Amino acid sequence: MQSDNPEDQKSTEGMVDYNRNSAAQQQIIDSQAMQIRGLVEKVSNIGTEFRIVDYGCGPGISTINVMRPAIEACRSAHPGEKIAACHADQPGNDWNTLFGLVSGPSGYLNGTENVRTEAAIGSFYKQMAAENSVSLGTCFAASHWFSRALHLYAPNTVWFADLEGEARAEMAAFARQDWLTFLRCRALELHPGGYLLVSTLGSVPDAQEKNGFAASGRGIYRALQVVAREMADEGLINGEILDNFVFSLWFMSEDEARDPLKQDPELSKAFEIDTLKVEPAPLHQADLFADSIGDPVEYARLYTGYVRAFADSTLRKQLFEPSTNSAEDADRLADEFFHRLDGLYRKFLDKYAFEIWHLTVVLRRR
Numbered sequence: 001m002q003s004d005n006p007e008d009q010k011s012t013e014g015m016v017d018y019n020r021n022s023a024a025q026q027q028i029i030d031s032q033a034m035q036i037r038g039l040v041e042k043v044s045n046i047g048t049e050f051r052i053v054d055y056g057c058g059p060g061i062s063t064i065n066v067m068r069p070a071i072e073a074c075r076s077a078h079p080g081e082k083i084a085a086c087h088a089d090q091p092g093n094d095w096n097t098l099f100g101l102v103s104g105p106s107g108y109l110n111g112t113e114n115v116r117t118e119a120a121i122g123s124f125y126k127q128m129a130a131e132n133s134v135s136l137g138t139c140f141a142a143s144h145w146f147s148r149a150l151h152l153y154a155p156n157t158v159w160f161a162d163l164e165g166e167a168r169a170e171m172a173a174f175a176r177q178d179w180l181t182f183l184r185c186r187a188l189e190l191h192p193g194g195y196l197l198v199s200t201l202g203s204v205p206d207a208q209e210k211n212g213f214a215a216s217g218r219g220i221y222r223a224l225q226v227v228a229r230e231m232a233d234e235g236l237i238n239g240e241i242l243d244n245f246v247f248s249l250w251f252m253s254e255d256e257a258r259d260p261l262k263q264d265p266e267l268s269k270a271f272e273i274d275t276l277k278v279e280p281a282p283l284h285q286a287d288l289f290a291d292s293i294g295d296p297v298e299y300a301r302l303y304t305g306y307v308r309a310f311a312d313s314t315l316r317k318q319l320f321e322p323s324t325n326s327a328e329d330a331d332r333l334a335d336e337f338f339h340r341l342d343g344l345y346r347k348f349l350d351k352y353a354f355e356i357w358h359l360t361v362v363l364r365r366r
């Protein structure tokens with residue numbers, strides 16, 4: 001049986017082989033290094049230390065690539081300032097790998113002084129740092145995940161952007177409330193003059209789509225739906241469970257991201273909007289793995305690896321385990337699912353390509 005306790009159903013714990021399969025996430029961070037440096041330079045009213053918190057930091061490389069430019073910029077813009085580098089994520093994050101990297105040869109602790117590194121463990125939908133203690137908050141490729149798994153009747157799709165009617169309205173309201181909660185928590189933690197940078201996948205207007213928006217990853221999620229439906233039709237996955245399953249995430253449009261910042265009195269008072277935009281990814285916007293399309297086996301391998309890294313834990317907890325009686329059977333279902341996904345990509349190639357639009361939100365704490 002699936003638990004209804006949200007603590008048992010975090011939307012993303014246990015990402016699989018994340019460091020090797022996070023090309024899109026790393027592309028976002030690489031494209032934001034200049035932005036991070038610029039924001040560090042603009043921070044004012046620093047307290048006893050310049051504290052950077054990377055929310056939803058994940059298990060390694062990306063969060064190091066966030067901290068490094070921030071620390072370098074802080075050294076030159078605020079010389080002599082003590083720095084605290086805080087990595088914030090859920091209990092199930094691979095903390096050992098992360099702190100091995102932080103202090104390893106390519107980590108940012110190497111040869112630096114006055115940098116205190118720390119972890120904050122919990123949910124970014126709750127307060128994760130002391131009030132007024134954060135100079136720069138960052139959150140990459142994480143804020144689209146909901147605070148808990150949402151179950152609603154969605155018989156024809158596993159993802160938000162293809163929902164219609166009441167189901168879509170329910171999910172949109174949930175997403176809005178989570179975004180509001182996320183921002184309220186950050187408003188408490190940032191000190192006046194501090195900045196928040198949120199960067200993740202977004203949606204753009206598209207009249208061809210039934211809901212009027214093209215959301216990042218539409219190809220991927222439609223491929224997942226094809227495989228899940230096929231396995232349910234063959235009796236391998238419980239059809240009723242599939243009918244009530246959707247990935248608990250939402251890629252916001254510009255208006256959806258801006259709306260609570262304008263409408264909510266607490267937030268409009270707390271934050272000044274510096275940047276808020278959704279734009280095509282700078283590289284490989286139409287197909288993340290376009291460079292490999294000439295080699296269908298490699299192309300399919302890359303897509304399957306990428307998708308499994310972020311989707312395996314969700315599918316396992318919410319679809320495979322509730323459809324079976326044992327962990328071994330759930331493992332077999334997971335292997336079968338990703339084997340079929342690999343076959344789908346080999347056969348249909350870029351029909352299910354990953355299109356990418358980046359949402360960037362930069363806020364200054366008043």
Ligand SMILES: C[S@@+](CC[C@H](N)C(=O)[O-])C[C@H]1O[C@@H](n2cnc3c(N)ncnc32)[C@H](O)[C@@H]1O
Nearest residue numbers: 025056057058062089090123124140141142145
């Ligand atoms: C796709 S990974 C992104 C990791 C890293 N920021 C990057 O850009 O590569 C999403 C991360 O967000 C974390 N996450 C998701 N929901 C969270 C929550 N409510 N609170 C804290 N972290 C969360 C997951 O545990 C995961 O490490």
